[in-house]
Amino acid sequence: MSAPIVITNVSLYGDTPSDLVLVDGQIASLDAADAPADARTIDGSGLVALPGLVDLHTHLREPGREDAETIETGSRSAARGGFTAVHAMANTTPTADTAGVVELVASRGREVGLVDVYPVGAVTVGLNGTQLSEMGAMANSRAQVRVFSDDGKCVHDPLLMRRALEYVKTFDGVVAQHAQEPRLTEGSQMHEGLVSAELGLAGWPAVAEESIIARDVLLAEHVGSRVHICHLSTAGSVEIVRWAKSRGIQVTAEAMPHHLLLTDESARGYDPRFKVNPPLRTQEDVDALRAGLEDGTIDIVATDHAPHPDEDKDCEWGAAAFGMIGLETALGIVQKTMVDTGRLTWRDVARILSETPASIGRDEAHGRPLAVGEPANVTLVDPADAWTVEPAATDSRSNNSPFGGIELPGRAVATFLRGTPTYVDDRFTALTEGASA
Amino acid sequence: MKHLLGTDGLSREDAVLILDTAGQMAATQEREIRKLPTLRGRTVVNLFFEDSTRTRISFEAAAKRLSADVINFSAKGSSLSKGESLKDTALTLQAMGADAVVVRHWASGAAQRLAESGWLHGSVSVLNAGDGTHQHPTQALLDAFTMRRHLMGAAVGDDVTGKGLDGLTVALVGDILHSRVAGSNIALLRTLGANVVVVAPPTLLPYGLEERGEVAVHYTLDDALEAHDLDAIMMLRVQRERMTGGGSGFFPSPEEYTRLFGLDRARMDRLTDHAIILHPGPMNRGLEISAEAADSPRSVIVEQVSNGVAVRMAALYLLLSGEEASA
Amino acid sequence: MTGTILGAPDIGRALTRIAHEILERNEGHEDIVLLGIPTRGVPLAQRLAANLAEVEPGFDATQRIGALDITMYRDDLRSQPTRTIGATTLPSVGIDGKVVVLVDDVFHTGRTIRAALDAIKDEGRPRAVQLAVLVDRGHRELPIRADFVGKNIPTSRTERVDVHLAETDGEDAVILTGGHA
Numbered sequence: 001m002s003a004p005i006v007i008t009n010v011s012l013y014g015d016t017p018s019d020l021v022l023v024d025g026q027i028a029s030l031d032a033a034d035a036p037a038d039a040r041t042i043d044g045s046g047l048v049a050l051p052g053l054v055d056l057h058t059h060l061r062e063p064g065r066e067d068a069e070t071i072e073t074g075s076r077s078a079a080r081g082g083f084t085a086v087h088a089m090a091n092t093t094p095t096a097d098t099a100g101v102v103e104l105v106a107s108r109g110r111e112v113g114l115v116d117v118y119p120v121g122a123v124t125v126g127l128n129g130t131q132l133s134e135m136g137a138m139a140n141s142r143a144q145v146r147v148f149s150d151d152g153k154c155v156h157d158p159l160l161m162r163r164a165l166e167y168v169k170t171f172d173g174v175v176a177q178h179a180q181e182p183r184l185t186e187g188s189q190m191h192e193g194l195v196s197a198e199l200g201l202a203g204w205p206a207v208a209e210e211s212i213i214a215r216d217v218l219l220a221e222h223v224g225s226r227v228h229i230c231h232l233s234t235a236g237s238v239e240i241v242r243w244a245k246s247r248g249i250q251v252t253a254e255a256m257p258h259h260l261l262l263t264d265e266s267a268r269g270y271d272p273r274f275k276v277n278p279p280l281r282t283q284e285d286v287d288a289l290r291a292g293l294e295d296g297t298i299d300i301v302a303t304d305h306a307p308h309p310d311e312d313k314d315c316e317w318g319a320a321a322f323g324m325i326g327l328e329t330a331l332g333i334v335q336k337t338m339v340d341t342g343r344l345t346w347r348d349v350a351r352i353l354s355e356t357p358a359s360i361g362r363d364e365a366h367g368r369p370l371a372v373g374e375p376a377n378v379t380l381v382d383p384a385d386a387w388t389v390e391p392a393a394t395d396s397r398s399n400n401s402p403f404g405g406i407e408l409p410g411r412a413v414a415t416f417l418r419g420t421p422t423y424v425d426d427r428f429t430a431l432t433e434g435a436s437a
Numbered sequence: 438m439k440h441l442l443g444t445d446g447l448s449r450e451d452a453v454l455i456l457d458t459a460g461q462m463a464a465t466q467e468r469e470i471r472k473l474p475t476l477r478g479r480t481v482v483n484l485f486f487e488d489s490t491r492t493r494i495s496f497e498a499a500a501k502r503l504s505a506d507v508i509n510f511s512a513k514g515s516s517l518s519k520g521e522s523l524k525d526t527a528l529t530l531q532a533m534g535a536d537a538v539v540v541r542h543w544a545s546g547a548a549q550r551l552a553e554s555g556w557l558h559g560s561v562s563v564l565n566a567g568d569g570t571h572q573h574p575t576q577a578l579l580d581a582f583t584m585r586r587h588l589m590g591a592a593v594g595d596d597v598t599g600k601g602l603d604g605l606t607v608a609l610v611g612d613i614l615h616s617r618v619a620g621s622n623i624a625l626l627r628t629l630g631a632n633v634v635v636v637a638p639p640t641l642l643p644y645g646l647e648e649r650g651e652v653a654v655h656y657t658l659d660d661a662l663e664a665h666d667l668d669a670i671m672m673l674r675v676q677r678e679r680m681t682g683g684g685s686g687f688f689p690s691p692e693e694y695t696r697l698f699g700l701d702r703a704r705m706d707r708l709t710d711h712a713i714i715l716h717p718g719p720m721n722r723g724l725e726i727s728a729e730a731a732d733s734p735r736s737v738i739v740e741q742v743s744n745g746v747a748v749r750m751a752a753l754y755l756l757l758s759g760e761e762a763s764a
Numbered sequence: 765m766t767g768t769i770l771g772a773p774d775i776g777r778a779l780t781r782i783a784h785e786i787l788e789r790n791e792g793h794e795d796i797v798l799l800g801i802p803t804r805g806v807p808l809a810q811r812l813a814a815n816l817a818e819v820e821p822g823f824d825a826t827q828r829i830g831a832l833d834i835t836m837y838r839d840d841l842r843s844q845p846t847r848t849i850g851a852t853t854l855p856s857v858g859i860d861g862k863v864v865v866l867v868d869d870v871f872h873t874g875r876t877i878r879a880a881l882d883a884i885k886d887e888g889r890p891r892a893v894q895l896a897v898l899v900d901r902g903h904r905e906l907p908i909r910a911d912f913v914g915k916n917i918p919t920s921r922t923e924r925v926d927v928h929l930a931e932t933d934g935e936d937a938v939i940l941t942g943g944h945a
Contacts, residue, residue, distance in 0.1 A: 186685075189545075197643035198445070200545035200571025200620060269553065270546030314554070316523050318544030318569065438846075454848065461833070461849040470886040475836040503836075598851075754836070759846030 010044025014346025025418035052084025052377030057302035064093025082412030097122035184208035226250035235288030257333035272320030307398030332408030443572035458751035499749035545569030577621035603630030611673030772936035778914030783815035
């Protein structure tokens with residue numbers, strides 16, 4: 001257990017200034033006067049305290065693609081981005097479709113100890129879309145999986161999707177759907193629109209996402225299950241989810257930082273750093289996503305952090321892998337697109353980046369209030385520390401960020417997991433000095 | 438000009454310069470001695486990731502007529518079986534001292550990537566010889582050259598120097614969606630002042646082409662012939678793999694395609710007297726074009742091939758001469 | 765000495781004299797064809813042809829005149845901005861077996877003429893090639909000399925000689941500028 005820490009004069013949720021006293025992994029007090037004598041003190045003036053961020057959609061690549069990322073490097077990158085918990089997607093090699101694999105991921109996450117790693121279980125064996133994996137075994141394993149997803153692939157077969165939605169009710173699980181009609185997106189390279197027509201790249205039409213979301217919310221309604229929509233990217237998808245929620249369907253949805261900031265225009269240079277699935281859409285879609293996040297149609301922001309080694313990106317577009325890293329830029333992009341534009345408050349950010357993702361994933365120790373007696377999972381944000389993204393300077397093993405050279409207005413400057421600093425900015429080195437000595 | 442990547446970024450001024458230069462190159466090709474010393478000591482690499490004997494030998498002839506050394510490099514690969522990466526190939530070419538790389542690649546954007554990625558340091562010029570379903574600029578330029586020579590010269594002697602294709606109406610018929618020839622032609626024809634008519638089944642039209650309103654679109658060839666007095670008609674090759682099968686076909690059958698889009702005798706007879714017929718080759722006789730049309734006096738299909746050499750000579754000259762290129 | 769070295773009357777007299785010298789050297793106009801080197805060699809060749817026709821009415825200027833673009837034969841293509849390629853038009857009587865008189869405005873290093881000799885070789889096989897220039901400014905870099913010279917103008921390398929002709933520039937003049945080494 002780490003030494004007691006006092007954060008003075010920090011703005012909780014961007015509102016009232018307060019102190020935070022972290023002792024024995026818990027928030028012990030909101031008054032610095034209560035701090036133990038051996039507590040290390042840091043000045044929280046000008047900083048915003050949020051409950052530790054939770055990413056419902058991360059690719060840590062281990063096991064199988066340790067050249068792209070490992071649980072250790074991914075955890076470090078997550079902590080630096082302000083996260084205290086991540087959900088590691090199942091598309092590893094081998095696939096996380098058995099209790100053995102999910103336990104391996106969870107235990108490796110615990111060993112590293114920088115964030116809580118919650119493995120996501122595959123819905124179907126080997127993500128092959130034909131046979132349900134043993135979700136019960138994964139749920140009942142030590143990893144206690146609650147989120148199931150074939151992310152990277154769509155659970156396309158409607159009957160299989162229905163069965164999955166029904167089955168996960170057994171253990172209060174949720175299916176997180178990668179909504180992509182496979183036949184409509186065969187060979188697709190980018191958003192189907194005017195830009196794809198000009199660039200001669202095969203299109204990924206919005207309808208391929210929207211038709212699956214429409215089907216799945218209706219299925220969820222029919223069987224009375226909850227369903228989570230991964231990386232929602234189109235204006236039409238926002239409309240469908242808004243409609244579904246108005247009918248009381250148990251649907252939640254996530255948007256990705258890159259879909260809140262970038263458009264298909266970025267593809268014009270054929271630079272594969274901008275190749276991602278679902279693809280960057282149009283400005284109209286970006287605007288709809290921001291509006292959906294503002295009005296609550298979209299519940300959360302998740303990163304879809306998808307590391308790839310240089311050789312899979314430093315090539316021609318058609319040969320490049322889909323995906324971009326995003327753990328360290330997510331918070332800054334949310335601030336840039338949602339907070340600084342007046343659409344969301346920091347209290348809302350706590351909701352979309354911590355409380356709701358924790359609740360969807362049933363992560364009981366995360367997304368808790370900043371209150372006495374709660375777990376000391378805390379992220380300090382400096383909303384005035386503008387910085388320019390340097391992809392090679394991140395803690396991720398991969399460099400495939402599309403945000404290189406973009407200035408973001410703020411960032412996480414310290415992250416505490418159960419009271420232990422897992423990332424601290426240079427200005428707080430006093431926190432870690434001696435701690436390891 | 439440093440690279441020739443597409444016609445979409447080509448100014449009218451540069452396009453006309455290429456056509457004018459091609460005109461002078463073509464004149465030298467009528468002499469007994471066709472070889473010119475212009476690019477002596479320069480190395481042109483034909484880098485082909487896709488088979489295209491026609492395009493390769495055309496570029497090879499162009500480079501050799503200008504006395505450049507030519508290295509043919511075929512690197513097979515596809516999105517499925519990657520083979521050698523474009524980047525490693527680029528590093529190899531750089532090491533071999535290439536001055537220009539003529540690249541044909543299955544991936545849209547490959548030529549631009551090669552030019553702009555920083556893999557080729559210094560002064561290597563990139564000529565796009567067809568990238569995926571994106572662009573094939575020298576094909577569009579040779580088509581424009583052929584049209585200009587036949588359709589813009591008659592009124593005032595034969596000197597077409599400095600002219601575009603202003604006022605001409607040109608139809609492109611067939612698979613517009615996947616055709617890099619169409620992609621390059623539509624952009625260049627518009628730049629040069631021609632009216633573009635596109636004829637294709639709706640399944641083979643690029644997204645948003647009709648809505649943009651820059652070209653006239655028709656769903657059958659008869660409709661297009663009814664609506665326009667065409668000066669030139671370009672029949673695009675139908676790729677066999679696009680046709681039918683497995684629910685992925687873009688049209689029901691070759692027979693239906695021929696009925697709606699094929700250029701046969703009856704449709705040819707509806708063209709204006711001076712109208713010419715183009716085809717980028719290789720032709721599917723009996724599918725998109727009948728033998729009668731292909732072999733008629735209106736057909737300039739064979740001439741397109743020889744003009745291709747002149748246009749490619751012009752492109753190589755303009756990219757490889759000049760102080761910029763030697764910097 | 766800078767400024768206008770030759771005016772319109774000087775240029776006219778020089779071309780008249782060259783025309784006579786050409787006839788004298790070749791003992792008549794039989795077999796003579798003129799090839800102007802673009803840009804200003806072409807109008808100079810036309811003027812010379814007119815002068816020849818005046819002296820020798822049997823000389824049909826329209827059949828004996830052409831233009832020889834030498835761009836593609838230059839040896840400095842890589843060190844200069846890209847040059848536009850001009851038209852080469854041979855005289856209708858051809859050049860095989862003829863006496864080709866190359867015509868250019870300023871004779872300097874000799875490299876243009878070297879390129880022209882290479883270009884002629886690819887066009888055909890003349891019986892002889894001769895060179896007529898309006899101005900010879902010296903500084904030869906190759907063993908080439910002119911057969912007919914309008915005016916020898918000693919220059920320094922830093923100076924610049926510009927020939928203006930009515931056809932291309934709206935006036936006839938030879939202008940010397942620069943020279944401050």
